[in-house]
Amino acid sequence: MISRRGVLLAAGLSVLPSRAVAVAAPSIVKPLPATDFIVHGTNAETRWEALRDVGSLVPVSKFFVRNHTSTPALSAASWRLRIFGSGVARPLTLSLSDLRALPSCSVEAVIECAGNGRSFFSSQQGQTVSGTPWKLGAVGNARWRGVPLGVLLRLAGVRRSAVDVLPVGLDDEFVTGGVNLGRVRRPLPVSKALDDVLVAYEMNGSELPPDHGFPARLVVPGWVGIASIKWLGSLEVSTSAMHSPWDTQYYRLLGPTYPADGSLVTTQVAKSAFELGFGATVPAGRQVLTGRSWAPGGVRRVSVSTDGRTWRRATPVSRGAWTRWQVPWQATPGAHVLRVRADDQPDESPYNTQGYLFGAVVKHPVTVV
Incomplete structure (x- = not known):
């Protein structure tokens, strides 16, 4: 396996054991005053009137929350990010201090749920759809700081033959209709991963809050929110295509004008x-x-x-x-x-x-x- 120790030491990083500890937590940790949010089960939609006197960056206190299960309580000291798979030559395990020691950058980016505006299919167009009935508040803009995913992939020796990167979150496994679909995960093509994706550990100048991905999350500019996996725990890099329920069962455009297996949802719309x-x-x-x-x-x-x-x-x-x-x-x-x-x-x-x-x-x- 790797010369992970040699690679990390060469980059001036520490070598630490790989483990992550999650503790049960309420569905959403931060306060959700009715003046700022509409609560939809495990999710919280920002009220647009709450943003009238807010600048371009939405503060954490007003930023929408999209959870499949509950916000996990993770330990910064024991959190680890694993990078492994057939698509890398040097599998790595990084601590939060390792991540922070790498070259960083910041980006202002909108995170938006793919279903934002869903309720208007029914109220404006008279069409029946499934899912959380968001109006337009499943969106927020923030300044994110972290390490470009491309830096991490190159540190791990990403192969020319690599095809997909599969990020996996550390929130609870998602069970629906009695079926356990596992942890939230959604593949990214390597071309996008190497382009503008960030492994972020700060939001608006402070460490990531629990509801928004602490200790680290992906930020995938321009793509639907499901791609920006929160509570990032691992990145599998593969030389063959990878899939999960979040690109085969969900987040596909299905209907009479689409192919039988639907079309994959990637980028957002205006x-x-x-x-x-x-x-x-x-x-x-x-x-x-x-x-x-x-x-x-x-x-x-x-x-x-x-x-x-x-x-x-x-x-x-x-x-x-x-x-x-x-x-x-x-x-x-x-x-x-x-x-x-x-x-x-x-x-x-x-x-x-x-x-x-x-x-x-x-x-x-x-x-x-």
Whole structure:
């Protein structure tokens, strides 16, 4: 097996035994005030009105939570990251201090659940879908610091013949319908892993909080949230394709317009949201509507409609992993439906039975008094 000791010592790292200890914890650790979150079982959706006075980076206290089971309680001292498989020449086991000793970088990136906006398939398009009925709050933007996954793979001697990397989380095994699907895991092609993926240990300048992946997690910019595995425990690198229920059973586009076995969900789609509650009541008179728009390739322009017919350009407030914007509105008493779109967001989203990648313009009702 390796000359793991030699490789680590050459990089100035310590060599430690491989083990990880998880302790049972409540489903979500941090407080979930009703002013900031809508709770969906083991998940917590951010209320958009809670972001109105928040800058581009969403603080941990308001960042959405997507858990398959419960947030695990992991020990930083005993946590280890294993890198192994037929696709590497030098299998490694790294401690958190080893990871922190390697060259690091930071990236601002949006993490978004593949099902964000799922409820609108039903409420706007009259279609039946399965899964957590998110509105638009299963998304957040943060600054992440860590080690590029490519650095770790090269340290482990990634082979030219390597095809996939399979990251595995340390949360509890996921059981559904009486079937144990094992720990959450989802393969990444080596080409993506070597590109812009980060093994992050900090979020917004502080160590990762428990609900967001402590001690370390993947951050996969532009891809659906399931790819950014939290509580990372191992990375298997293989010279053949790898699979899990999270790319064969879930996170596939299934429906009448797709192949029988579906199409794999990878990158996200453009979305836009007002920093207002759905069905909010606002006073008549001059208002300033604010919100955010985001897309994997960035947003060029944002347009807002307050009358259902005409569109006006919104003014960008800040750009980054997502665009914050504002637009004035002379609000008149009565019921209104607001709309916002990033670039060419469509009026309807392609149907799929599991409600992934809703990207249509959302109709946002408000009442002016």
